[in-house]
Amino acid sequence: MDRLIYSKFSNERNSKYAIETSIVENDGARWICKKPLYEEGKQHFENMKAAYWGLATMFPKGELAIQPYEEASDGLRFPYVEGTDMESLLHDIYNNQGYEAVLSKIKEYFNMIKKYSSTEPFQKTNKFVQMFGDFDFPQETKCGKFNNLDYGFANVISSENRQTLIDYEWTVDFPIPVEFLLYRALHYYVYTCPESVAFVKTGIFKDLGFDEENIEKYLKMEQNFQNYISSGKVSLGELHESMGQKTYNIHELYSEYCKNETPGMQVYYDYGEGFLHENSYFIKPEIDENGVETIYIKDIPKNALRVRIDPRKECSILSLIEFTADNDKELQEIMDTNACEINDDNIYVFDVVDPWFVVKNENFSNIVLSVSGKTEKYIFKVATQIRENRNLRDKVNIVEKEYNEVINSTSWKITEPLRKLRNR
Template identity: 30%
Template structure:
């Protein structure tokens, strides 16, 4: 095939890997407007890795067809490999679009449908540890009872699935291995890289999804270690440029502290409020509000046709204290979903750089929302975050103690009031009994008088006549 008159539309260098895995990826367009994706090794050591795409395509294609999936077609092109350029929307983009339209159930159904296809891949056998597996994923424990596939494309993440009507095509299968890999690890990577990489996806119950997929917490920890070992396998002794600073720049002035300080200052300057309509949350239906020393105390207008409200209190990790959320209808605002951690629904540890709080449905007739909150943004490192977590737990514990004391005081007060009421009631009953006794005695005395006896005789005669 003649590709001499092609235009390069896009180029990417994966050069932070070992030389044997480093590749150049290009999107090319010929004079007829037809596009293709071309992968080329950057170094001679990488020729086998790129050429191996052909064998991976040949083995995966029949397996995928049996579960209703398709492989992006590959063809050799000298030392390079050509792949189809597919138009359409990735599964990741499609799922996110469903979430934006508040169709979480539909998104969950689709994600589960895809996972079931992976779980149904043919040729599954009990896992068997191999030296090749140890080299790539480490000597992982507890895999012996798991089902595994030997044509294992571990990169079946939603980003690599192109959707065209009912046809789902795997556009990248570079990381396919021909030794047993647990099928559950393939599923784990799909869930992990979709559910845990963006705050908007926190509407999913992550724990429930892993449980549904049959992946325990202990297995997730094993899979996490496998993933870390795999990433190290890609780089090995190669040091990515992003990690060179500390090694080649001793003694330089730590400018990053100044940058971090400025980021913290800016992160506490404003909050952003989104007002969704039938098209979901989007920038054009959002408003920025200034924070004074990290605090906001005020009432905001709710635009017409607003279905739900999302509050982005700041830009950065740290702590957010919610003092009040209330609508002008008298209804209290409630945070129904958040990517922060809270113990009491008031103080939140924000462990994501773009924290988001979803208030849910706006009450009918509501036109204003009163907000009282304060935020403290800190550096995105484990020490600072742990300090804030400790403060959060301490504050939560102190708040719970105070709530417990108030409840005990209330119970004691009610008990005392009940005892006092009982005492008063007992006294009133005793008084009424004494009054009744006195009146009974008076009646008995009156019945013994001559006048009463004559009156009673008179009434008897009258009743007879």
């Protein structure tokens, strides 16, 4: 009998593509099970079966194995592939070997995909326009005989000198530029991985051959594809925005109720064992009329080697107003942070969910930290200042497009109250 381990419902999609995905265990063996949520979704599963045979024919097993499927009474099931996904491998490579080694690994993977997915010329078809929009590409643009939109690094499992592609749900038999497929894989990796700031700052998209003009086109294609998948369905966010009557947001009400109780910034002391949660505490900042938040850290233990301050618990952009010790010691020049500083204007971009400032304890008694989190005000300033720096000009449009894509999305708008709650 199957023992359920995990289950996910993709029911925000159009009913033709809505599926349930589960992980089950039976007699010690694990399986990925997928089934349509609606009768009209059965054709999507027929397409998945055709996708397997198409990709398995296109790629030699020695370079990229395709996860096989078995027929099930209510859908398809796939054997669970043991190993390490490529996202995790890239993270380890970055920490142990650095950025250039990450580039080399990604280029190796991309070149392998291109080798077997560049056999057909691009021809704009009605299906392509319906799914991605009416876009033109140069005559030399190459495509595969079968084109998989799920070449993402999380879908590639390495084990025993073999790479296996474990998701090919969105594979089609009409031409799609292979460069778009590769950009899509890189896009979703870069903007979700722990090294996001470093990769964007260094220029990973340009280093891998993606220019701004094509990126702009690819982002529009991706947006159209997401609209295509969800056509006929209204998400909770869209439903919320379509309702005309006044609503009360539970997150804002709760935040107002407990704002005097909610901890603000977290302070850690390192006694030689790193920053442990048990060696930390919360300080609620004082907030002035301009929204500047200030905390006062007093009586710092003399045996603390370092002091760490977490000003937020989510991605954010902060202006550093003051960071001093014992009233006059400037800490900004000696601090470490996981943010990207924009020029010399004390603006720090934290594209990680755990922002921090760290300073070595030089027998400090007290530390004062003041920051401003007026994100909307500083986003414009960030973009303007980057434009003025010619060395970073190539990266501006990437950052701005990604930011605009996020802030204009329904999910960003509907989660605004939650972000406000977490920032208090």
